[in-house]
Amino acid sequence: MIYNPNRFGNLFRLQVFTWAGLLIFGVLAGRLFYLQIFKSDSLLAESRKNAIRDVPVIPIRGNMFDRNGILLVDSYPYYSLTVTPKDYRSGTDSLISELLDTDTLTLQKKIREARRYSPFVPSVIFRDISFAQMVSLEEFGWKLSGINYRVDTKRNYPAQTRGSHIFGYLSEVTQKMIEKQPDEYSPGDITGGSGLEKFYESPLRGVKGHEFWLVNATGQLVGSWEDGGNNIPAVNGDDLYLTIDDGLQSYAELLMEGKTGGAVAIDPRNGEILALVSKPDFNLNQLSGLKNSTLWRDMVNDPSKPLFNRATLTRYPPGSTFKPFVGAVALQEGIITEDTKLVCRGVFTFGNRGFKCHGGVHGPIDIRTAIQKSCNSFFYQLMTKIPLDKLHAYGLEFGMGQGTGVDIFEQRNGLIPSTEYYDRVYGKRGWTKGFLISLGIGQGEVGVSPIQSAAYVATVANGGTHYKPHFVRKIFRKQTGSFEEIKVPSQKVTISSENIKIIREGMRKVVEAGTAVSAGLPDVQVAGKTGTAQNPHGKDHAWFICFAPFDNPEIAISVMVENAGFGAVAALPVARQMLKYHFYGKNFILAEEKKLGIAVLSGSGEVILSKTDSLRIAD
């Protein structure tokens, strides 16, 4: 019988029901155990991935102060739009691009890049959005899944100093940098692109923090996870205390305005760069420290090359400013003594070539007078006797012919030639001693940048110690709250201090009664040397190097002005005004400008040189 009412609810049925019930409860409990115990870790991780977003906290980039504690570079906040690709819905492309006033293709490209980096991490897609844009995006916030904001910082330059080539600009990180330093960088981050910003990128950047936020199912941040208990705060970037003197630097920038070239002032006692100007320059404030594409393109294409650091990247023949160095080498090599007199007949003949001296016939003169009068014949004669490779070796000691090691990346070796160089360029027997004669007066195949020139004159000024020129004196470490002093290497040159003393005296005579009398100051003894670099492409370049006070130098300056023509008409006044500023201060300059009716420091104006400047200057 298939159906028998007598079996109703009997013991067997009770048992079957009981076992079936136990089986069902066993299966459910087993599955529960499997999910909540065995798979607990991975599912917990999954739920965190769902609900918790690791939002990077961008540290505030470190500030820069001048040597007197004046704030030169700081940061202020602005808003950036971020996307978390996992939460993003592509349907809102057109809405966002409309609100941001951009095209959908650009937006989609940025989101793709962000996704490639990480679908779970918010990446910046648009920076520095306006307040109005933010408000309108906020209005549609409920629709814009995965879209959020973050606060980034923008550079600000509150001091007078422009410092374009010193501080440098910022730029967005490249894909390569992200791959290389994935912990430090994510798409949309900014990084130093040049100058100190680039060289000191690591301390300036600081250490990113992490904030863990809860997001809801539509990807909106709704609150902090566990009240921020697991957050890792950002460590703000370290502050740089520079060697730059804001007053001198900004005045030098004004003095060089309208010129093309570079000016560098170094403290010869330690190699600290007091001022470094390259003109034409650019306005970092305009870029807000970050490359703006149209402005950037204009700058790159500008024929005057404002981005090019002429103070450190150029290679100009040093002209007559090279003579004290050649003299020092000759003294050290025993080719002459301080009393040796060589005769200048107005022309120097080597082989069948005649090299003219300017300023007439100097007659028999010693080294000091030769520097004072800038006698070409004298140095031609020295150059015939100086071994080329000695010249090269001493050049390196003075910081020429190789990178100065200054703490920005923009620098160049320059050229102090050696036998190896000529062999390489002309072939082993392809050149003669005649090729080298003009090196004696700093022409021909020799080249230095203004910073190399300044390091050289600083070495002469302090009696023969070469300090690496540098911009940063100390770094304020945010993590430890203490200063870290920057120690720079120094090296005594192998030229004896007696010989250095002799050429220093020659340089003093240049200003006392030589070719640069107008560089003299009433109560500060200045020593210097003018120079003209022959320029095959146009008007000659003007050099002036100097240091002061003579007995105990605290400043060494090198100024180079391109295409300034004869002598040091353009370069010398710049250096002289810098010396005045350094020794007499800002008020003196302002008073002087008032008396002469010019406005350089007192207002934006043309650099007008007093009439005397063009007089009594000879090379």
Add this chain to the structure above:
Amino acid sequence: MSRLREKFPIDWVIVIPVAILMTFGTLAIYSSTINSDVSENFYRQVIWMVISIGLAAALYFINLKTFQILAILLYGISIVLLVAVLIAGKEVYGSKSWLYLGPVGIQPSELTKYTAILMVASYLAVQKSGRSATIQLVIAMGFLLFPVGLILMQPDTGTALVFLGMTVPLLFWLGLDDLFTFMVIAPVLSAAMAFFSFYLFIGFILLGILFIFYRKSNLLQSFYFITTNLAAGFGTVFFIQNVLLPHQRKRLEILLDPFIDPKGAGYNVIQSEVAIGSGGWFGKGFMHGTQTQLGFLPKQWTDFIFCVISEEYGLIGSLILILTFAILMWRLLNLASRIKQRFASIFLIGMLLVISIHLFINLGMTMGLLPIIGIPLPFVSYGGSSMLTFMAFTGTALAIYAQRKEENL
């Protein structure tokens, strides 16, 4: 006091588990709705609970004879409502199962679970003998299955499945032959196993043959068993692969691997498992479940309420919930087997089966064992009709307990 206890005995083994389940429900609904845009749902549920407890209390005082008369009336009303919902019902998520009386919406299909069982129990209260016994059984099954047709027209597959699922076990309890019952159920199990694993399926068939020989049955029965089960198993696989539309097939395939469509069909399964699994031993704490609080599971206060409990109270909380159900089920089975009145026994078994099937399908789907079938967790899920229905069951069960006649207790 003791006289009152004698006059109105209360089965605390039913009352306490139900109270625990309702407490779980209250906490979970509060946690999942109070910070959402449907925070009023919590208060609505509290009102429904009060009404439902009132209904259960009222039913408690009704005489068992009266229930058997009421049954016809209530069954009739629910059939009328099931027809009405097809005409005037409101369509929600593709099925017409809501009937609105002003602001209050009810689901007649939910209420029918109670009225149909009450009807079947009443009709079978007096056992007929001989040939008419079989006819009586067929008619009783008719009462049970007639609403299924109407419910499938809404269509509400979940509820229909509850009715269909309880038919065979109920028949078995009433006296259907065990081998026959096995022969009917086995192909269904074979179909399910064939879907999950070929080896499980073959293993089940071998075990079935052993069982048939153990029962000393003949070769014909074995042959019948093998053919029907092989047909069911292979038929299912063929059906899934060749007949089902891709989106239907996907709903089944996500059971094997929800990550084939993590944003679509697999989304609910994944998020549900994540919610449960991330609870661990002790859970994330009341109002601290991230899956729940941040809305990763849509409408968690209804069918996926178990995730809230698992996520916030962990394995400990979930086991307490399951054990509470087990105690309630054990009590219903225990009473059904001991109480002499047929009406009472059949009703309690019906109630046991309804709750068990809800529990199994609901937990099975939230834990990724069964496809997503939208039915609530009894006493726990949000929903007025469901709460009203299960409390009607409870009230009636308590009335049965109070008026029971046992062999020995």
